[in-house]
Amino acid sequence: MEFVYNALPARVIFGSGTRETVKDELARLGIKRALVLSTADQSSTGAQFAAMIEDRLGAVYPGAVMHTPVDVTESAMLQMRQMDCDGILAVGGGSTIGLGKAIAYRTDLPQVVVPTTYAGSEMTPILGQTEKGLKTTLRSEKVLPETVIYDPELTKTLPDFISGPSGMNAIAHAVEALYAEDRNPIISMMAEASIKALGEALPPLMKDGSDMEAREKALYGAWLAGACLGSVGMAIHHKICHTLGGTFDLNHANVHSLMIAYSTAYNRDDAPEAMAAIARALGTDDAAGGLYDLLQSVGQVTSLKEMGLSEADLDKASELAVQNPYYNPRPVTKDGVREMLQAAFEGRRPTVS
Numbered sequence: 556m557e558f559v560y561n562a563l564p565a566r567v568i569f570g571s572g573t574r575e576t577v578k579d580e581l582a583r584l585g586i587k588r589a590l591v592l593s594t595a596d597q598s599s600t601g602a603q604f605a606a607m608i609e610d611r612l613g614a615v616y617p618g619a620v621m622h623t624p625v626d627v628t629e630s631a632m633l634q635m636r637q638m639d640c641d642g643i644l645a646v647g648g649g650s651t652i653g654l655g656k657a658i659a660y661r662t663d664l665p666q667v668v669v670p671t672t673y674a675g676s677e678m679t680p681i682l683g684q685t686e687k688g689l690k691t692t693l694r695s696e697k698v699l700p701e702t703v704i705y706d707p708e709l710t711k712t713l714p715d716f717i718s719g720p721s722g723m724n725a726i727a728h729a730v731e732a733l734y735a736e737d738r739n740p741i742i743s744m745m746a747e748a749s750i751k752a753l754g755e756a757l758p759p760l761m762k763d764g765s766d767m768e769a770r771e772k773a774l775y776g777a778w779l780a781g782a783c784l785g786s787v788g789m790a791i792h793h794k795i796c797h798t799l800g801g802t803f804d805l806n807h808a809n810v811h812s813l814m815i816a817y818s819t820a821y822n823r824d825d826a827p828e829a830m831a832a833i834a835r836a837l838g839t840d841d842a843a844g845g846l847y848d849l850l851q852s853v854g855q856v857t858s859l860k861e862m863g864l865s866e867a868d869l870d871k872a873s874e875l876a877v878q879n880p881y882y883n884p885r886p887v888t889k890d891g892v893r894e895m896l897q898a899a900f901e902g903r904r905p906t907v908s
C-alpha cells in the first residue's frame with residue numbers, strides 16, 4: 556500500500572438549524588462586515604441571512620449566475636469595496652459559491668459558505684470562471700472556504716429537477732475518486748460512504764422533497780463527494796461529460812447523471828476494488844448496474860438520444876474525448892468511447908462483459 560494524502564483545511568458544521576450559528580461563525584473568523592452573496596432566485600434567502608447577521612452585515616449582492624463570469628465578479632467586488640466588506644457569506648449552490656471563491660481568489664478574504672445544493676464546490680480548492688465565453692479552471696487554496704455550514708433545512712425548497720441530477724453528479728465525483736490515479740484510503744472511505752448515503756437518500760427524496768431524513772442523508776453524501784472532488788483527480792467520466800457538455804451545450808448535471816453508469820461500466824474490468832466498493836455502497840453485485848437502476852428512479856433524462864444528440868454527434872464526441880485524455884484505469888480509445896456512447900445513446904443497461 557502506497558499513497559499520498561493531503562488534508563484540506565475546513566471547518567464543517569452540519570445539522571438542521573445550524574444556519575443559526577452563522578453570526579458566531581463570522582465572528583470566529585473576525586468578519587465584521589460581510590458581503591452576502593446569492594443568486595437572484597434566492598434573493599429572499601440572502602435577505603434572511605442578511606437579517607440574521609445583524610451588525611455584521613456589510614452589503615448584499617444577489618447577482619450570482621452560472622459559470623462565474625468575470626464581469627459579475629468585478630461588479631460584486633465594486634460593492635464589496637464601496638461598503639468596506641472584510642469577509643464573504645455565500646448562500647446557495649455552486650454558482651453563488653463560485654462567485655465567493657472568485658472574490659476570495661482576488662482578495663484573500665475569509666469565506667463562510669452555506670451550500671443549498673449537492674454540487675460540492677464548497678469543499679474544493681477549484682475555481683472555474685468564464686471570460687468572453689471561455690471557461691478556465693484553476694486550483695488555489697485561497698479559494699477554499701474557511702467555514703462551511705450545512706443546514707439540510709435549506710435544501711427542502713430544492714426542486715426535483717435539481718435534486719436528482721445534482722445528487723447523481725455528486726455520486727459521480729465519489730465514483731471517480733475510487734479509481735483516481737492519486738486515490739488514497741481516507742478519500743476512498745469517504746467516497747464509499749458518500750455513494751451509500753446518496754444512493755439511499757435520492758429515491759425517497761424524489762418521492763417527497765420534504766422528507767428531512769432523506770434531505771439530511773443526501774446533504775451528508777454531497778459533503779463527502781465534494782471532499783473527494785477537492786482531493787483527488789477525476790477520470791474518463793469527467794472528460795466525457797466536459798466534452799459532451801461543452802460541444803453540444805447539454806445540461807451539466809443531467810449529463811453527469813446519465814453517464815456515470817456507462818463510465819463505470821467502461822472501467823469495470825480495470826478497477827475491481829472500486830467496483831466492489833460502489834456495489835457494496837449500493838447494495839448490489841454490479842456497480843454499473845446499480846448506478847443504472849438509480850438513474851432510472853432519480854434521473855431527469857435516461858438517454859443521450861432524449862437529450863437531442865444524433866449518432867453523428869457520438870462519432871464527433873468520441874474523437875474529441877481521446878484528445879488530451881485524463882488518467883483512466885482502462886486506456887481511453889476512440890472505439891471504446893464510441894461503444895460506451897452508443898449504449899448511453901440508447902439508454903441501454905450497461906451489460907456485464
Ligand code: NAD
Nearest residue numbers: 594596622648649650671672674676679681709710712713
Ligand atoms: P446553481 O448554484 O446554479 O443553482 C441552480 C439553481 O437553483 C439556481 O437558480 C439557484 O438559485 C437555485 N437553488 C439553489 N439552491 C436552492 C434551494 N435550496 N432551493 C431552491 N432553489 C435553489 O447550481 P449548482 O448545481 O449548485 O452549481 C453549478 C455550478 O457550480 C456550475 O457552474 C459548476 O461548474 C459549479 N461547480 C463548481 C465546483 C468546483 O469545485 N469549483 C464543483 C461543483 C460545481
